[in-house]
Amino acid sequence: MTKRKRTISTVSQSKQKETKENNNSVEQELESCRQFFLLKSEPESRLEKGVDVRFSIQDLENEPDQSATWDGVRNYQARNILKSMKVGDLAFxxxxxxKEPGIVGVVRITKEAFPDPTQFDPKSPYYDPKSRKESPSWFAVQVKLEERWNKKISLNQLKNxxxxxxxxxxLFKRSRLSVQKVLEYQRNFILELLNNENNTKTAFTTNTTNYLEEQKQE
DNA sequence: GCCAACGTTGGC
DNA sequence: GCCAACGTTGGC
Structure with missing residues (x-):
């Protein structure tokens, strides 16, 4: 992903060319993430069947390649949304x-739905003895950390x-769903919130917000 | 730790 | 296919 900031004014021919290239990279970037989601995870330690189910954004950052299998989804609606994810899609x-629920960063989908291995593992808290290898009940995706934000956007803030x-x-309508679809206007508004209210500037959101601002001007 | 909201199970 | 009972999620 290109993380260069887009230039606005165009003076010389070469500058113009550079701007065009930057525009292309941002457009390609948005083209390659057609869908946006929200993935819930518990950042505080909690035992389920004797196993700690904590998985914070810090834990993801600590993983090799900052990459992890998003497993343990055991709800049909959530599973179906997981299965609709494509490589390159992004998720909050x-x-x-x-203590303070909220959005703390962005991850990228790097592998589309495959059978969740934990359903066949008797030691896993997500073990499902009814599931057959020939016709798995549950699926997982692979995610990679895209951005960890300096500040979270709390549920309280979003509720405003x-x-x-x-x-x-x-998040409000079906609050118990752990895998949710985020619509474009919702994504745009949340990223604007991040830039404006929290004054957090990161490569991805800066690119996106610049793109949004310029789109408005056009 | 409480409990509202809501998803799942299973008898009929 | 209805729905009561039960289980789980997750904010507070």
Whole structure:
């Protein structure tokens, strides 16, 4: 991914060329992430069948290649949304069941749905004895850390827009769903919130927000 | 730790 | 296919 900031003014021919290249890279970037999701994970240690199910964004960052299998999804709606994910799609990383729930970063889907190995592992808290290898019940995707934000966007903060800019968001409407689809207007608004209110500038969101701002001007 | 909301199970 | 009972999620 190109993380260069886009230039706005065009003076010389070469500058113009550079701008065009930057435009292309951002457009390609947005083209390659047609869908946006929200993935919930618990950042605080909690035992389930004797196993700690904690997985924070820090834990993801600590993984080799900052990459992990998103397993343990045991809800049919959530599973179906997982199965709709494509390589290159992005998702908000949401911390749930903790002191201050909220979005703490962005991950990228690097491998599309494959049978979740934990369903066949009797030692896993997600073991499902009913599931057959020939016809697996549950699926996982591979995710890679895209951005860890300096500041989280808390659920409390998001709730301020529950009936306005973020109306219809599954986070409020279907609060128990651990894998959610995020619509384009919701994604755009949340990224604007990140840049404006939290004053957090990171490569991905800066690119996206610049793109959005220029889109508005056009 | 409580409990509302909501998903799942299973008898009929 | 209905729905009561039960289990789980996750904010507070």
């Amino acid at each position: 990383f949401y911390h749930s069941n903790c 827009y529950q009936t306005k800019q973020l109306s219809g968001m599954d």
